Amino acid sequence: MNRLAWEGTPLPEVKTSVLQLSFDEYSLATRMYHGSRERPLIIYFHGGGWTIGDLDTHHPFCLHLADQTQCTVMSIDYRLAPEHPFPTAHNDALAASRWIIDNLNALAPNNGEVVIAGDSAGGNLTLATAARLPDEPRLRGCLMMYPAIQHYHAGMRSYTEHAKSGPLTTSIMRWFTDTYLNGLAPADPSVELMFPGRRTTLAGFP
Numbered sequence: 001m002n003r004l005a006w007e008g009t010p011l012p013e014v015k016t017s018v019l020q021l022s023f024d025e026y027s028l029a030t031r032m033y034h035g036s037r038e039r040p041l042i043i044y045f046h047g048g049g050w051t052i053g054d055l056d057t058h059h060p061f062c063l064h065l066a067d068q069t070q071c072t073v074m075s076i077d078y079r080l081a082p083e084h085p086f087p088t089a090h091n092d093a094l095a096a097s098r099w100i101i102d103n104l105n106a107l108a109p110n111n112g113e114v115v116i117a118g119d120s121a122g123g124n125l126t127l128a129t130a131a132r133l134p135d136e137p138r139l140r141g142c143l144m145m146y147p148a149i150q151h152y153h154a155g156m157r158s159y160t161e162h163a164k165s166g167p168l169t170t171s172i173m174r175w176f177t178d179t180y181l182n183g184l185a186p187a188d189p190s191v192e193l194m195f196p197g198r199r200t201t202l203a204g205f206p
Helices: 059-069 088-102 121-131 170-181 189-193
Strands: 016-022 027-033 041-045 073-077 114-119 139-145
Touching: 016 088, 027 059, 027 088, 041 059, 041 088, 041 121, 059 073, 073 088, 088 114, 088 121, 114 121, 121 139
Parallel strands: 041 073, 041 114, 114 139
Antiparallel strands: 016 027, 027 073
């Protein structure tokens, strides 16, 4: 998904604009890729283990996403660990989504509905955000690409079978999770926000 993966690939021409979302004590940069007024707006959260990535790393992918779907895509530059540990990214994702949903008429062309999307850690933020917006009628769907939705203590086979496959190794995945959680144990009730389990209701999930 990141910029290096798209080297040598022709990029579509899509109109873009930037918007700063201001909240009480912080602001979040966003980039809009303008699409059709007949399509929902896609809120996009980039991957990067909650510690790396930004609007530029996923710019080529967002260009293609907007071009292929004809949707306006709004990429969110949420705050990262270790400077901003859990639950900062999750709270940023919710705040940005809530602001966007409430201000759709003032944004780039859309049909008054949204889809939340993201890859890897961004897919995790997608699931967590949608679960915190039960019965939101303007939220019409979610797109989660290889989302990180289980703690490594869950014993997923991929953590052993592909421990050293490719650039994303098990040790790096552990570092991402540990850095973002900043000492919180996976059994801590607050971590349910990051890794939804049996206590998380998905009622109203799109």
